[in-house]
Each structure stands twice: as structure tokens, then as C-alpha cells.
Amino acid sequence: MNKASSIKCDICGAESILIHEGTRDNPDINVYECTSCHTKQLDRIVDNDYDQGFMNEKLGMTAEEIADRLSECRIDDYRRYHMVKDWCRGKRVLDFGCGFGGFLQNISQDAGDVAGVELGCDERGYLTNLGYDVRSSILDHEIPFDVITMFHVFEHLKSPQKWLNDIAGFLKPGGILFIEVPNANDVLLSLYENSAFADFTYWSAHLYLYTKESLTRVIKENGYFEIESDGQFQRYPIANHFYWLAKGKPGGQNVWTFLNSEEINKEYSKMLEEQNMCDTLFFRMIKKGDIQ
Numbered sequence: 001m002n003k004a005s006s007i008k009c010d011i012c013g014a015e016s017i018l019i020h021e022g023t024r025d026n027p028d029i030n031v032y033e034c035t036s037c038h039t040k041q042l043d044r045i046v047d048n049d050y051d052q053g054f055m056n057e058k059l060g061m062t063a064e065e066i067a068d069r070l071s072e073c074r075i076d077d078y079r080r081y082h083m084v085k086d087w088c089r090g091k092r093v094l095d096f097g098c099g100f101g102g103f104l105q106n107i108s109q110d111a112g113d114v115a116g117v118e119l120g121c122d123e124r125g126y127l128t129n130l131g132y133d134v135r136s137s138i139l140d141h142e143i144p145f146d147v148i149t150m151f152h153v154f155e156h157l158k159s160p161q162k163w164l165n166d167i168a169g170f171l172k173p174g175g176i177l178f179i180e181v182p183n184a185n186d187v188l189l190s191l192y193e194n195s196a197f198a199d200f201t202y203w204s205a206h207l208y209l210y211t212k213e214s215l216t217r218v219i220k221e222n223g224y225f226e227i228e229s230d231g232q233f234q235r236y237p238i239a240n241h242f243y244w245l246a247k248g249k250p251g252g253q254n255v256w257t258f259l260n261s262e263e264i265n266k267e268y269s270k271m272l273e274e275q276n277m278c279d280t281l282f283f284r285m286i287k288k289g290d291i292q
């Protein structure tokens with residue numbers, strides 16, 4: 001299959017060069033990195049587009065499989081809950097891409113009202129049965145929100161500006177938007193240059209991997225939001241990184257458990273943060289008043 005050595009960066013227009021041939025699920029899709037804003041983007045988008053109902057098929061997951069999925073997400077759900085709860089007290093909160101609702105269930109303790117957007121039928125069915133208001137599109141919700149959260153969703157979206165416009169339309173003025181995405185500058189890629197991890201992490205559904213600078217650019221260009229804070233943190237511990245480096249495989253934190261020291265992981269995370277090389281970016285922004 002022919003592939004270009006470079007393409008134009010969708011985010012800033014600069015040259016984006018070929019850095020990886022194939023993704024973990026499709027050998028014909030290649031990954032490019034912008035020479036200016038360092039966004040990583042794919043050269044081809046297959047029918048995995050959120051706009052077209054990506055993952056909208058019914059899978060028929062069993063109760064046990066759903067419990068396993070919720071259990072896998074529990075640590076992230078709880079961390080996210082603690083990061084955002086102060087802004088959600090008594091508010092109307094939407095989780096965009098809510099999955100099986102681990103975060104929604106946590107935040108419903110503090111929020112005045114919660115709702116979700118989720119394309120997966122199993123997820124929607126499960127949450128609807130529990131009494132949650134979950135729709136397949138944000139456009140199906142009728143009442144605007146005080147807070148919208150997007151945890152590991154934005155990197156899946158083909159038209160980030162269009163989605164920011166839609167989200168702005170469903171946020172009250174002064175409302176808060178939280179976005180969490182993987183960091184394109186993850187130390188395993190940028191410094192350790194771990195090829196096994198690159199083969200594993202590049203995926204046809206991650207259309208854009210943003211850096212702090214490129215996500216800032218997207219939000220500023222959109223104009224509806226003022227960035228209040230941006231930060232990063234390390235989700236995966238040092239045992240995970242050692243295992244990638246030694247064995248080229250994920251899950252090291254579950255194998256080399258003796259390395260799971262809270263103090264060491266905290267220090268490691270701090271060092272990565274100082275180098276802008278954590279695995280996760282987190283933005284909090286406020287919707288400005290009406291734009292003319």
C-alpha cells in the first residue's frame with residue numbers, strides 16, 4: 001500500500017511526518033507526527049467515526065462481563081470523580097462517552113442531576129435500566145448542562161472543532177468542560193522510544209493524539225472556552241514501564257508487584273510531569289459568555 005512520507009497536520013497545517021507504519025488493528029493505517037505541534041494523526045479514517053455511530057452495534061455483554069469492565073475502570077473512575085467533584089456539587093452534569101457509568105455513579109452522589117452520552121447499546125441499556133438518562137448523541141439532550149466531562153473521548157473525534165461547537169451549545173455560559181486525553185508525548189514513546197508500546201498503543205480509533213500545546217491550540221481556535229487549568233498525570237506506574245522496556249508487554253504492575261510503591265510512583269510521576277512526559281493530559285475550561 002502506498003504511503004506518503006509526510007502529510008499536512010490537521011491541527012496546525014505544518015508538515016506531519018510518517019512515524020509508524022500500521023496500527024495495532026489495521027496494517028494499512030499509518031501514524032504521522034506534526035513537526036510543529038507534535039500532534040499524532042492517522043492518514044486514514046475508517047468507519048470508526050463517532051459522527052457515524054462508532055461502536056453502535058449491540059454486543060450482548062453478560063452481567064459478568066459488564067461487572068469486569070466496571071472493575072477495570074474503577075481506579076480511573078474514582079480518580080476522575082475526586083478531580084472534578086468540587087465543580088459538580090448540586091450541578092447538572094453530563095458525562096460524554098460514559099461507558100457503563102462508573103464515573104456517573106460516583107458523581108451522582110454530589111451532582112444535582114446527571115446524564116450521559118454513549119454510543120454503545122449495551123452500555124446505554126445497562127444505565128437506562130438503572131434509571132440514568134443516557135442518549136446516543138449529545139444533540140438528543142434537551143436541557144443544557146453546568147458541567148460536561150469527556151474522559152478519553154476527544155482523541156476519537158474526527159471533527160474536534162465541530163464537537164467543541166456542539167458541546168458549547170449544550171453548556172450554560174460559565175459552565176465547565178473537562179477533557180482528559182492520552183498525551184502524545186508519553187515518555188514510553190518520546191524518550192524511551194519503546195517500539196512494542198508504539199505497536200500496541202497506535203490504534204485506528206485514536207484519530208488524534210494531542211500534546212499539551214496542540215490541545216491548547218484547538219481550544220483557543222474554537223473560541224468558546226477559556227482554559228482555566230491544564231495539567232498532566234501518570235496513570236501507569238513504574239512497574240508498567242519497566243515491563244514494557246524489559247519484556248515489551250503491558251500489565252507489568254500486575255506481574256512485578258513488588259515494584260508497586262506508592263512513594264516511588266508519586267516521585268516518578270512528578271519527574272515525568274516536569275518533563276511534560278506523563279501519559280495523560282487533563283484540561284479544565286469555562287464556557288465564555290455568548291460570542292458574537
Ligand SMILES: [Zn+2]
Binds near residue numbers: 013036039
Ligand atoms: Zn501540527
